[in-house]
Amino acid sequence: MEGKLKKFGFEVSEKIEKDPPSYSIKGVVSFLNENTIEDDRRLAISLGLGDPSRFKCFRTTAIAEDAVIEAIRSAKFNSYAPTGGIFPARKAIAEYLSNDLHYQLSPEDIYVTVGCKHAMEVTVKVLARPEANILLPRPGFRNYETFANLHHLEFRFFDLLPERGWEVDLDAVEAIADENTIAMVIINPGNPCGSVYSYEHLSKIAETARKLGILVVADEVYGHIVFGSKPFVPMGVFGSTVPVFTLGSISKRWLVPGWRLGWLATSDPTGLLRKCGIADSIKNVLGPSPLSPTFIQAAVPEILQKTTEEFFSKTIDILRAASALCYDKLKEIPSITCPQKAEGSMFVLVKLNLSLLEDIEDDMEFCLKLAKEESLVLLPGVTVGLKNWLRITFAVEQSSLEDGLGRLKSFCERHEKKTIA
Numbered sequence: 001m002e003g004k005l006k007k008f009g010f011e012v013s014e015k016i017e018k019d020p021p022s023y024s025i026k027g028v029v030s031f032l033n034e035n036t037i038e039d040d041r042r043l044a045i046s047l048g049l050g051d052p053s054r055f056k057c058f059r060t061t062a063i064a065e066d067a068v069i070e071a072i073r074s075a076k077f078n079s080y081a082p083t084g085g086i087f088p089a090r091k092a093i094a095e096y097l098s099n100d101l102h103y104q105l106s107p108e109d110i111y112v113t114v115g116c117k118h119a120m121e122v123t124v125k126v127l128a129r130p131e132a133n134i135l136l137p138r139p140g141f142r143n144y145e146t147f148a149n150l151h152h153l154e155f156r157f158f159d160l161l162p163e164r165g166w167e168v169d170l171d172a173v174e175a176i177a178d179e180n181t182i183a184m185v186i187i188n189p190g191n192p193c194g195s196v197y198s199y200e201h202l203s204k205i206a207e208t209a210r211k212l213g214i215l216v217v218a219d220e221v222y223g224h225i226v227f228g229s230k231p232f233v234p235m236g237v238f239g240s241t242v243p244v245f246t247l248g249s250i251s252k253r254w255l256v257p258g259w260r261l262g263w264l265a266t267s268d269p270t271g272l273l274r275k276c277g278i279a280d281s282i283k284n285v286l287g288p289s290p291l292s293p294t295f296i297q298a299a300v301p302e303i304l305q306k307t308t309e310e311f312f313s314k315t316i317d318i319l320r321a322a323s324a325l326c327y328d329k330l331k332e333i334p335s336i337t338c339p340q341k342a343e344g345s346m347f348v349l350v351k352l353n354l355s356l357l358e359d360i361e362d363d364m365e366f367c368l369k370l371a372k373e374e375s376l377v378l379l380p381g382v383t384v385g386l387k388n389w390l391r392i393t394f395a396v397e398q399s400s401l402e403d404g405l406g407r408l409k410s411f412c413e414r415h416e417k418k419t420i421a
Protein backbone atom coordinates (compact mmCIF):
# COMPACT_ATOMS: atom_id res chain seq x y z
CA MET A 1 0.00 0.00 0.00
CA GLU A 2 2.64 2.54 1.06
CA GLY A 3 4.65 1.70 -2.06
CA LYS A 4 1.64 2.24 -4.28
CA LEU A 5 0.82 5.57 -2.67
CA LYS A 6 4.46 6.69 -3.06
CA LYS A 7 4.45 5.62 -6.70
CA PHE A 8 1.57 8.01 -7.33
CA GLY A 9 3.30 10.88 -5.61
CA PHE A 10 1.79 10.80 -2.12
CA GLU A 11 4.51 11.76 0.36
CA VAL A 12 4.92 9.40 3.31
CA SER A 13 6.29 11.34 6.25
CA GLU A 14 6.56 10.90 10.01
CA LYS A 15 6.92 14.62 10.53
CA ILE A 16 4.02 16.27 12.24
CA GLU A 17 3.17 19.44 10.42
CA LYS A 18 4.07 22.45 12.57
CA ASP A 19 3.92 25.09 9.85
CA PRO A 20 0.66 26.19 8.31
CA PRO A 21 -0.32 23.36 5.97
CA SER A 22 -0.82 25.67 3.02
CA TYR A 23 -1.49 29.29 2.42
CA SER A 24 -5.22 28.73 2.17
CA ILE A 25 -7.20 31.27 4.18
CA LYS A 26 -8.90 28.64 6.33
CA GLY A 27 -5.65 26.74 6.84
CA VAL A 28 -3.75 29.81 8.01
CA VAL A 29 -6.59 31.06 10.21
CA SER A 30 -7.00 27.73 12.01
CA PHE A 31 -3.21 27.51 12.46
CA LEU A 32 -3.22 30.99 14.01
CA ASN A 33 -6.24 30.10 16.16
CA GLU A 34 -4.33 27.15 17.57
CA ASN A 35 -1.63 29.57 18.58
CA THR A 36 -3.77 31.92 20.62
CA ILE A 37 -3.14 31.82 24.36
CA GLU A 38 -4.87 28.87 25.93
CA ASP A 39 -5.45 30.17 29.43
CA ASP A 40 -5.77 33.79 28.43
CA ARG A 41 -8.31 35.52 30.65
CA ARG A 42 -9.32 37.44 27.57
CA LEU A 43 -11.23 35.62 24.87
CA ALA A 44 -9.52 35.05 21.55
CA ILE A 45 -10.74 37.47 18.89
CA SER A 46 -10.74 36.49 15.25
CA LEU A 47 -10.78 39.20 12.63
CA GLY A 48 -9.47 36.58 10.23
CA LEU A 49 -12.42 35.00 8.44
CA GLY A 50 -15.35 36.73 6.83
CA ASP A 51 -18.33 34.96 8.37
CA PRO A 52 -20.39 37.39 10.44
CA SER A 53 -23.33 35.00 10.79
CA ARG A 54 -22.05 33.80 14.18
CA PHE A 55 -22.77 37.22 15.73
CA LYS A 56 -26.19 38.17 17.07
CA CYS A 57 -26.24 41.53 15.30
CA PHE A 58 -25.73 39.74 11.97
CA ARG A 59 -28.65 37.33 12.16
CA THR A 60 -30.48 36.83 8.90
CA THR A 61 -34.03 38.10 8.36
CA ALA A 62 -37.02 36.14 9.69
CA ILE A 63 -38.41 36.30 6.15
CA ALA A 64 -35.62 34.03 4.94
CA GLU A 65 -35.94 31.68 7.92
CA ASP A 66 -39.71 31.38 7.46
CA ALA A 67 -39.36 30.78 3.73
CA VAL A 68 -37.04 27.84 4.34
CA ILE A 69 -39.22 26.36 7.10
CA GLU A 70 -42.28 26.64 4.91
CA ALA A 71 -40.50 24.97 2.01
CA ILE A 72 -39.54 22.06 4.25
CA ARG A 73 -43.02 21.76 5.83
CA SER A 74 -44.72 21.69 2.43
CA ALA A 75 -42.99 18.35 1.73
CA LYS A 76 -42.90 19.40 -1.92
CA PHE A 77 -39.15 19.85 -2.12
CA ASN A 78 -37.70 16.58 -0.94
CA SER A 79 -36.61 15.48 -4.41
CA TYR A 80 -33.46 16.16 -6.38
CA ALA A 81 -33.54 19.48 -8.19
CA PRO A 82 -32.93 19.52 -11.95
CA THR A 83 -29.49 20.54 -13.22
CA GLY A 84 -29.31 24.32 -13.23
CA GLY A 85 -31.92 24.63 -10.49
CA ILE A 86 -35.70 24.60 -10.10
CA PHE A 87 -37.50 27.01 -12.41
CA PRO A 88 -39.00 29.36 -9.75
CA ALA A 89 -35.52 29.92 -8.27
CA ARG A 90 -33.95 30.63 -11.67
CA LYS A 91 -36.77 33.01 -12.52
CA ALA A 92 -36.51 34.85 -9.20
CA ILE A 93 -32.73 35.22 -9.52
CA ALA A 94 -33.11 36.48 -13.12
CA GLU A 95 -35.58 39.12 -11.91
CA TYR A 96 -33.46 40.07 -8.92
CA LEU A 97 -30.38 40.66 -11.09
CA SER A 98 -32.38 42.39 -13.83
CA ASN A 99 -33.52 45.08 -11.34
CA ASP A 100 -30.08 46.66 -11.78
CA LEU A 101 -29.85 46.22 -15.58
CA HIS A 102 -31.41 47.94 -18.56
CA TYR A 103 -32.28 44.58 -20.14
CA GLN A 104 -33.93 41.41 -18.81
CA LEU A 105 -32.10 38.23 -17.94
CA SER A 106 -34.14 35.12 -18.62
CA PRO A 107 -34.35 32.08 -16.31
CA GLU A 108 -32.21 30.27 -18.93
CA ASP A 109 -29.37 32.70 -18.20
CA ILE A 110 -29.27 31.52 -14.57
CA TYR A 111 -27.62 28.42 -13.16
CA VAL A 112 -28.20 27.72 -9.47
CA THR A 113 -25.02 26.57 -7.73
CA VAL A 114 -23.92 25.36 -4.32
CA GLY A 115 -22.89 28.85 -3.22
CA CYS A 116 -20.70 31.28 -5.10
CA LYS A 117 -17.65 29.11 -4.59
CA HIS A 118 -19.25 26.41 -6.70
CA ALA A 119 -20.09 29.03 -9.35
CA MET A 120 -16.36 29.88 -9.36
CA GLU A 121 -15.40 26.28 -9.93
CA VAL A 122 -18.00 25.80 -12.67
CA THR A 123 -16.70 28.93 -14.40
CA VAL A 124 -13.10 27.75 -14.26
CA LYS A 125 -14.08 24.30 -15.53
CA VAL A 126 -16.05 25.75 -18.44
CA LEU A 127 -13.14 27.98 -19.46
CA ALA A 128 -10.35 25.43 -18.93
CA ARG A 129 -8.94 24.56 -22.37
CA PRO A 130 -5.47 23.15 -23.02
CA GLU A 131 -3.94 26.41 -24.30
CA ALA A 132 -6.16 28.92 -22.54
CA ASN A 133 -5.24 31.29 -19.73
CA ILE A 134 -7.26 33.45 -17.34
CA LEU A 135 -6.26 36.74 -15.71
CA LEU A 136 -6.71 37.06 -11.95
CA PRO A 137 -6.51 40.09 -9.64
CA ARG A 138 -3.71 40.46 -7.10
CA PRO A 139 -4.52 40.84 -4.27
CA GLY A 140 -7.44 38.49 -4.77
CA PHE A 141 -9.35 35.48 -3.59
CA ARG A 142 -7.16 32.39 -3.51
CA ASN A 143 -9.86 29.96 -4.58
CA TYR A 144 -9.62 31.10 -8.22
CA GLU A 145 -6.00 29.98 -8.28
CA THR A 146 -6.82 26.73 -6.51
CA PHE A 147 -9.58 25.85 -8.97
CA ALA A 148 -7.45 26.90 -11.95
CA ASN A 149 -4.68 24.57 -10.74
CA LEU A 150 -7.13 21.76 -10.13
CA HIS A 151 -8.69 22.02 -13.58
CA HIS A 152 -5.51 22.86 -15.48
CA LEU A 153 -6.30 26.38 -16.53
CA GLU A 154 -3.22 28.61 -16.75
CA PHE A 155 -3.54 31.85 -14.75
CA ARG A 156 -1.69 35.16 -14.76
CA PHE A 157 -1.96 38.05 -12.32
CA PHE A 158 -2.66 41.71 -12.87
CA ASP A 159 -2.24 44.14 -10.00
CA LEU A 160 -4.84 46.22 -8.22
CA LEU A 161 -3.58 49.70 -7.36
CA PRO A 162 -3.93 50.76 -3.70
CA GLU A 163 -3.17 54.40 -4.51
CA ARG A 164 -6.14 54.39 -6.89
CA GLY A 165 -8.70 52.79 -4.60
CA TRP A 166 -7.61 49.29 -5.64
CA GLU A 167 -8.67 49.80 -9.25
CA VAL A 168 -7.52 47.34 -11.88
CA ASP A 169 -4.19 48.22 -13.50
CA LEU A 170 -5.56 48.04 -17.03
CA ASP A 171 -2.15 48.60 -18.62
CA ALA A 172 -0.98 45.46 -16.82
CA VAL A 173 -4.02 43.57 -18.12
CA GLU A 174 -3.13 44.54 -21.68
CA ALA A 175 0.50 43.65 -21.11
CA ILE A 176 -0.12 40.11 -19.84
CA ALA A 177 -3.03 39.15 -22.10
CA ASP A 178 -2.29 37.24 -25.28
CA GLU A 179 -4.25 35.46 -27.98
CA ASN A 180 -4.89 32.56 -25.57
CA THR A 181 -6.43 34.69 -22.83
CA ILE A 182 -10.07 33.74 -22.44
CA ALA A 183 -11.25 35.83 -19.48
CA MET A 184 -10.38 38.18 -16.64
CA VAL A 185 -11.79 38.06 -13.11
CA ILE A 186 -12.87 41.07 -11.09
CA ILE A 187 -14.22 41.02 -7.55
CA ASN A 188 -16.54 43.95 -6.85
CA PRO A 189 -17.19 44.96 -4.08
CA GLY A 190 -13.72 43.74 -3.31
CA ASN A 191 -12.39 40.99 -1.13
CA PRO A 192 -9.77 41.52 0.33
CA CYS A 193 -9.65 45.27 -0.39
CA GLY A 194 -13.07 46.62 0.60
CA SER A 195 -13.10 48.57 -2.65
CA VAL A 196 -16.12 49.53 -4.76
CA TYR A 197 -15.62 50.26 -8.45
CA SER A 198 -17.19 53.29 -10.10
CA TYR A 199 -19.33 53.11 -13.22
CA GLU A 200 -16.48 54.76 -15.14
CA HIS A 201 -13.89 52.24 -14.04
CA LEU A 202 -16.16 49.28 -14.84
CA SER A 203 -16.80 50.80 -18.24
CA LYS A 204 -13.04 50.96 -18.86
CA ILE A 205 -12.68 47.34 -17.80
CA ALA A 206 -15.43 46.41 -20.28
CA GLU A 207 -13.72 48.37 -23.09
CA THR A 208 -10.37 46.75 -22.37
CA ALA A 209 -11.89 43.27 -22.30
CA ARG A 210 -13.68 43.95 -25.57
CA LYS A 211 -10.48 45.15 -27.20
CA LEU A 212 -8.67 42.02 -26.02
CA GLY A 213 -11.58 39.75 -26.99
CA ILE A 214 -11.94 38.26 -23.51
CA LEU A 215 -14.89 37.59 -21.21
CA VAL A 216 -15.31 39.26 -17.84
CA VAL A 217 -16.00 37.07 -14.82
CA ALA A 218 -17.54 39.34 -12.19
CA ASP A 219 -17.52 37.96 -8.66
CA GLU A 220 -20.34 39.97 -7.09
CA VAL A 221 -20.84 37.88 -3.98
CA TYR A 222 -20.74 41.20 -2.02
CA GLY A 223 -23.16 42.86 -4.44
CA HIS A 224 -25.06 45.74 -2.74
CA ILE A 225 -22.88 45.54 0.38
CA VAL A 226 -21.62 49.12 -0.06
CA PHE A 227 -21.46 51.91 2.50
CA GLY A 228 -19.31 54.65 0.99
CA SER A 229 -20.07 57.28 -1.63
CA LYS A 230 -20.20 54.94 -4.63
CA PRO A 231 -23.27 52.88 -5.50
CA PHE A 232 -22.92 49.23 -6.46
CA VAL A 233 -22.89 48.85 -10.24
CA PRO A 234 -23.05 45.29 -11.54
CA MET A 235 -20.70 44.40 -14.40
CA GLY A 236 -23.71 43.05 -16.32
CA VAL A 237 -24.59 46.70 -17.11
CA PHE A 238 -21.83 46.45 -19.71
CA GLY A 239 -23.10 43.16 -21.12
CA SER A 240 -23.56 44.64 -24.61
CA THR A 241 -19.91 45.69 -24.67
CA VAL A 242 -18.59 42.38 -23.39
CA PRO A 243 -20.29 39.15 -22.26
CA VAL A 244 -20.15 38.73 -18.48
CA PHE A 245 -20.28 35.74 -16.17
CA THR A 246 -21.87 37.13 -13.01
CA LEU A 247 -21.20 35.07 -9.88
CA GLY A 248 -23.17 35.59 -6.70
CA SER A 249 -24.97 34.02 -3.78
CA ILE A 250 -27.21 34.73 -0.82
CA SER A 251 -24.31 33.91 1.55
CA LYS A 252 -23.11 37.44 2.24
CA ARG A 253 -26.02 39.83 1.69
CA TRP A 254 -28.40 37.57 3.63
CA LEU A 255 -25.71 36.41 6.09
CA VAL A 256 -26.33 32.69 5.51
CA PRO A 257 -23.12 31.20 4.08
CA GLY A 258 -24.10 27.79 5.44
CA TRP A 259 -27.22 27.59 3.28
CA ARG A 260 -25.14 27.02 0.15
CA LEU A 261 -27.11 28.78 -2.51
CA GLY A 262 -25.45 30.74 -5.27
CA TRP A 263 -25.64 31.38 -8.98
CA LEU A 264 -23.80 31.77 -12.20
CA ALA A 265 -25.58 34.19 -14.53
CA THR A 266 -24.59 34.80 -18.12
CA SER A 267 -25.16 38.50 -18.79
CA ASP A 268 -25.12 38.33 -22.52
CA PRO A 269 -27.77 40.50 -24.20
CA THR A 270 -26.16 40.04 -27.63
CA GLY A 271 -26.51 36.24 -27.34
CA LEU A 272 -22.87 35.60 -28.18
CA LEU A 273 -22.28 33.02 -25.43
CA ARG A 274 -25.34 31.01 -26.40
CA LYS A 275 -24.26 31.05 -30.06
CA CYS A 276 -20.80 29.79 -29.09
CA GLY A 277 -22.14 26.85 -27.11
CA ILE A 278 -21.11 28.21 -23.72
CA ALA A 279 -24.58 27.52 -22.32
CA ASP A 280 -24.25 23.84 -23.28
CA SER A 281 -20.80 23.72 -21.81
CA ILE A 282 -22.10 25.07 -18.49
CA LYS A 283 -24.80 22.40 -18.44
CA ASN A 284 -22.23 19.71 -19.15
CA VAL A 285 -20.08 20.85 -16.27
CA LEU A 286 -23.07 21.12 -13.92
CA GLY A 287 -24.37 17.67 -14.88
CA PRO A 288 -22.23 15.60 -12.49
CA SER A 289 -21.90 18.43 -9.92
CA PRO A 290 -23.61 18.50 -6.52
CA LEU A 291 -26.91 20.40 -6.30
CA SER A 292 -27.96 23.12 -3.93
CA PRO A 293 -30.60 21.71 -1.50
CA THR A 294 -34.00 21.79 -3.19
CA PHE A 295 -35.84 23.33 -0.20
CA ILE A 296 -33.37 26.21 -0.10
CA GLN A 297 -33.93 26.74 -3.82
CA ALA A 298 -37.67 26.71 -3.16
CA ALA A 299 -37.26 29.50 -0.60
CA VAL A 300 -35.34 31.74 -3.02
CA PRO A 301 -38.31 33.61 -4.58
CA GLU A 302 -39.56 34.64 -1.09
CA ILE A 303 -36.06 35.55 0.06
CA LEU A 304 -35.22 37.69 -2.98
CA GLN A 305 -38.62 39.37 -3.29
CA LYS A 306 -39.76 39.86 0.28
CA THR A 307 -36.67 40.87 2.25
CA THR A 308 -37.19 44.40 3.51
CA GLU A 309 -34.95 47.42 2.92
CA GLU A 310 -34.78 47.73 6.72
CA PHE A 311 -32.93 44.45 7.03
CA PHE A 312 -30.38 45.44 4.41
CA SER A 313 -29.85 48.92 5.76
CA LYS A 314 -29.36 47.64 9.30
CA THR A 315 -26.47 45.46 8.14
CA ILE A 316 -25.05 48.27 6.01
CA ASP A 317 -25.21 50.73 8.93
CA ILE A 318 -23.30 48.34 11.19
CA LEU A 319 -20.66 47.74 8.52
CA ARG A 320 -20.29 51.45 7.75
CA ALA A 321 -19.68 52.24 11.41
CA ALA A 322 -17.29 49.29 11.74
CA SER A 323 -15.29 50.35 8.70
CA ALA A 324 -15.01 53.90 10.04
CA LEU A 325 -13.96 52.67 13.48
CA CYS A 326 -11.30 50.49 11.86
CA TYR A 327 -9.98 53.34 9.76
CA ASP A 328 -9.80 55.78 12.69
CA LYS A 329 -8.13 53.32 15.09
CA LEU A 330 -5.62 52.17 12.48
CA LYS A 331 -4.56 55.77 11.87
CA GLU A 332 -3.24 55.82 15.44
CA ILE A 333 -0.77 53.01 14.66
CA PRO A 334 2.38 54.28 12.90
CA SER A 335 3.55 50.83 11.80
CA ILE A 336 0.32 50.22 9.85
CA THR A 337 -0.88 52.19 6.84
CA CYS A 338 -4.45 52.03 5.62
CA PRO A 339 -4.42 53.35 2.04
CA GLN A 340 -8.17 53.31 1.60
CA LYS A 341 -11.14 53.21 3.95
CA ALA A 342 -13.30 50.19 3.09
CA GLU A 343 -16.44 51.20 1.17
CA GLY A 344 -17.85 47.73 0.56
CA SER A 345 -17.63 44.03 1.49
CA MET A 346 -16.42 43.24 5.02
CA PHE A 347 -12.67 43.72 4.82
CA VAL A 348 -9.91 46.26 4.75
CA LEU A 349 -6.38 45.64 3.54
CA VAL A 350 -3.58 47.46 5.33
CA LYS A 351 0.18 47.67 4.86
CA LEU A 352 2.72 46.73 7.49
CA ASN A 353 5.62 49.16 7.79
CA LEU A 354 8.17 46.56 8.82
CA SER A 355 10.99 49.09 9.01
CA LEU A 356 9.33 50.52 12.10
CA LEU A 357 9.06 47.16 13.83
CA GLU A 358 11.81 45.21 15.48
CA ASP A 359 12.00 41.43 15.65
CA ILE A 360 9.34 40.91 12.97
CA GLU A 361 10.37 39.62 9.56
CA ASP A 362 7.14 39.44 7.64
CA ASP A 363 3.32 39.38 7.81
CA MET A 364 3.17 35.70 8.77
CA GLU A 365 5.49 36.25 11.74
CA PHE A 366 3.53 39.36 12.69
CA CYS A 367 0.27 37.40 12.75
CA LEU A 368 1.78 34.47 14.62
CA LYS A 369 3.23 36.68 17.37
CA LEU A 370 -0.02 38.65 17.50
CA ALA A 371 -1.96 35.41 18.06
CA LYS A 372 0.49 34.23 20.71
CA GLU A 373 0.73 37.50 22.62
CA GLU A 374 -2.71 39.06 22.21
CA SER A 375 -5.02 36.18 21.22
CA LEU A 376 -5.94 38.17 18.16
CA VAL A 377 -6.15 36.58 14.72
CA LEU A 378 -5.68 38.63 11.55
CA LEU A 379 -5.09 37.29 8.05
CA PRO A 380 -1.54 37.67 6.69
CA GLY A 381 -1.48 39.25 3.23
CA VAL A 382 0.46 36.34 1.66
CA THR A 383 -2.78 34.37 1.69
CA VAL A 384 -4.38 36.92 -0.63
CA GLY A 385 -1.30 37.48 -2.78
CA LEU A 386 0.20 40.54 -1.08
CA LYS A 387 3.10 39.87 1.27
CA ASN A 388 3.50 42.12 4.28
CA TRP A 389 -0.05 43.37 4.22
CA LEU A 390 -2.86 42.33 6.55
CA ARG A 391 -6.51 41.71 5.89
CA ILE A 392 -8.79 42.77 8.72
CA THR A 393 -12.43 41.63 8.85
CA PHE A 394 -14.59 44.25 10.52
CA ALA A 395 -17.88 42.33 10.23
CA VAL A 396 -17.87 41.38 13.91
CA GLU A 397 -19.68 42.65 16.99
CA GLN A 398 -18.60 46.20 17.79
CA SER A 399 -17.20 45.35 21.24
CA SER A 400 -14.95 42.64 19.71
CA LEU A 401 -13.78 45.01 17.02
CA GLU A 402 -12.89 47.71 19.55
CA ASP A 403 -11.16 45.19 21.77
CA GLY A 404 -9.30 43.66 18.81
CA LEU A 405 -8.08 46.99 17.46
CA GLY A 406 -6.92 47.94 20.95
CA ARG A 407 -4.90 44.75 21.20
CA LEU A 408 -3.42 45.40 17.76
CA LYS A 409 -2.33 48.85 18.88
CA SER A 410 -0.65 47.66 22.06
CA PHE A 411 1.06 44.85 20.17
CA CYS A 412 2.46 47.30 17.62
CA GLU A 413 3.56 49.74 20.33
CA ARG A 414 5.40 46.95 22.11
CA HIS A 415 7.21 45.89 18.94
CA GLU A 416 7.97 49.29 17.48
CA LYS A 417 11.65 50.23 17.28
CA LYS A 418 12.62 52.48 20.14
CA THR A 419 13.99 55.75 18.90
CA ILE A 420 16.79 57.23 20.99
CA ALA A 421 15.82 60.68 22.19
Ligand SMILES: *Cc1c(COP(=O)(O)O)cnc(C)c1O
Nearest residue numbers: 115116117141191221249251257
Ligand atom coordinates in the same frame (compact mmCIF):
# COMPACT_ATOMS: atom_id res chain seq x y z
C1 LIG B 1 -17.15 34.38 0.42
C2 LIG B 1 -16.70 34.53 -1.01
C3 LIG B 1 -17.09 33.60 -1.98
C4 LIG B 1 -17.83 32.33 -1.64
O1 LIG B 1 -19.16 32.53 -1.42
P1 LIG B 1 -20.14 31.32 -1.01
O2 LIG B 1 -21.47 31.71 -1.51
O3 LIG B 1 -20.09 31.19 0.47
O4 LIG B 1 -19.63 30.09 -1.68
C5 LIG B 1 -16.72 33.84 -3.29
N1 LIG B 1 -15.98 34.90 -3.64
C6 LIG B 1 -15.55 35.80 -2.73
C7 LIG B 1 -14.73 36.97 -3.16
C8 LIG B 1 -15.89 35.63 -1.37
O5 LIG B 1 -15.43 36.48 -0.46
